[in-house]
Amino acid sequence: MRSNDGSDGDGSGGDGGAAGFEASLVAAGVTFDGRDATLLRAIADAGSVSGAASELGRSRARALSRLETLEDAFGDLVERRRGGADGGGSRLTRGARALLARFDRLAAALAGTAGAAESVFEGVVEGRDGELAVVDTDAGSLRALAVGDPDPAAGDRVQVSVRADAVTLHDPDGTPSADATSARNRFPGDAIGVDRGDAVVDVRVDVGAEEPLAALVTVDSADRLGLHEGGAVVASFKATATRATRSKAAGDADERTE
Amino acid sequence: MRSNDGSDGDGSGGDGGAAGFEASLVAAGVTFDGRDATLLRAIADAGSVSGAASELGRSRARALSRLETLEDAFGDLVERRRGGADGGGSRLTRGARALLARFDRLAAALAGTAGAAESVFEGVVEGRDGELAVVDTDAGSLRALAVGDPDPAAGDRVQVSVRADAVTLHDPDGTPSADATSARNRFPGDAIGVDRGDAVVDVRVDVGAEEPLAALVTVDSADRLGLHEGGAVVASFKATATRATRSKAAGDADERTE
DNA sequence: GGACGTTGTTTCGACATGGAAACAACGATC
DNA sequence: GATCGTTGTTTCCATGTCGAAACAACGTCC
CATH class of the missing domain: 2.40.50.100 (RNA polymerase II/Efflux pump adaptor protein, barrel-sandwich hybrid domain)
Incomplete structure (x- = not known):
């Protein structure tokens, strides 16, 4: 029998590396990871895909493309509106918020798991x-x-x-x-x-x-x-x-x- | 307060998708995921990188290259021998076996956690x-x-x-x-x-x-x-x-x- | 010395990813 | 109608990833 202390020296390099592990959700062959969660959150904050892409230093076309891929696998995530007040905009669906909550819980569970001997x-x-x-x-x-x-x-x-x-x-x-x-x-x-x-x-x-x-x-x-x-x-x-x-x-x- | 049943219908597509999530280890900006674990296991089984690559339908050059990348981040993983009986061969280091164990424990813990409401x-x-x-x-x-x-x-x-x-x-x-x-x-x-x-x-x-x-x-x-x-x-x-x-x-x- | 089967290294080409840029369409506001 | 700022779509290009293929080197075995 061994005891595994989950924080036993994985090193601390890389973007997600402070924790030494990453978790992601998978559906229909598509992976929802931290980068995707960040995108959804930025959209919620900026109220638009273009604002979010700009904030994150990403191309809007790719962000939109990625959203389509994610929606094919995880269901509707972003309601996008063209024209109107403010020129248009985007907001998260309930499904997106549920997905983010699920991702957060997975990350928290992993953090809890990894941190527990x-x-x-x-x-x-x-x-x-x-x-x-x-x-x-x-x-x-x-x-x-x-x-x-x-x-x-x-x-x-x-x-x-x-x-x-x-x-x-x-x-x-x-x-x-x-x-x-x-x-x-x-x-x-x-x-x-x-x-x-x-x-x-x-x-x-x-x-x-x-x-x-x-x-x-x-x-x-x-x-x-x-x-x-x-x-x-x-x-x-x-x-x-x-x-x-x-x-x-x-x-x-x-x-x-x- | 909400109850989250971890198996609530993520769908079952993709390679790792039966469980609806994946976990990976991260060190020095390098991610060790299920594909890497599979490679290490195939090497242990075949006793060589070329055998493993062939079994997995991967190019040997890429497998070797990947091993080098992983070793830069996680330490020595494969002892490779050129020539000798059987023409050469490869075996896992203790470090590789420890890394696989850690990956397995993470996956098992996550599976156990995710499966638990x-x-x-x-x-x-x-x-x-x-x-x-x-x-x-x-x-x-x-x-x-x-x-x-x-x-x-x-x-x-x-x-x-x-x-x-x-x-x-x-x-x-x-x-x-x-x-x-x-x-x-x-x-x-x-x-x-x-x-x-x-x-x-x-x-x-x-x-x-x-x-x-x-x-x-x-x-x-x-x-x-x-x-x-x-x-x-x-x-x-x-x-x-x-x-x-x-x-x-x-x-x-x-x-x-x- | 030749054969064998591995590791080591390199090149080529196909495909995937992703930013930059441009044109088009939309609907509110003036 | 013009302006605005968004979404929608496409093209171009650079970079990354990865299999296929080939040549080189190694050390045992015959």
């Missing part, structure tokens, strides 16, 4: 229960959502990932609530890393796997638990917040070239 | 406590991680998002555990949608906001709670699993064009 377990699927898979890992048996194409079947080697922000920590002597908590994956272990921020704490828990399980909790929670390095703790996370994907095969062919 | 609340930041923000929403006051660039400050209008898989449901008559649960955002409400799958249940909870809060729980949990449409339920989610980002301004200029 994620623990990865290696394991083997022991069985399936509908959308859930029971996976045997070094830390013990756990339940996870089977995702990917194709999703993992019994016997498959999988990688199980869980975000640090999905992990809840408990006092090992506490009485677990009888309601939803018994549907959670639970692992007792020892806190081997406790890094305090202003209001949140990064915790690493040795649950018996190769590498520690990462948890992100509030300072309030940590204090309430009396959390300290070396102390015993119980980590839990929902089955539905746990993902199992089939392990990828890259590198298997290396032995052939030796 | 996400509830979005509108709100205003009332105050900050280090990395956490206290946000006033229609559903009530909650705590969330302040993310984005710049991250939200007191007084900012924000969008608060929480994944359905981060939401835990409780019996309203149950005794909350005294440990970590009191650091959670908690909202009582009524289940207005209960859609059962084989092993997981999509639940929508009316918590008093404009749109319902989405939760993804196991069938076991739902049964244990006696969850049914119209029934009272308490929803909770960790502050550290909640994100607050500043609201975007697109569309504000629309009134100017009226």
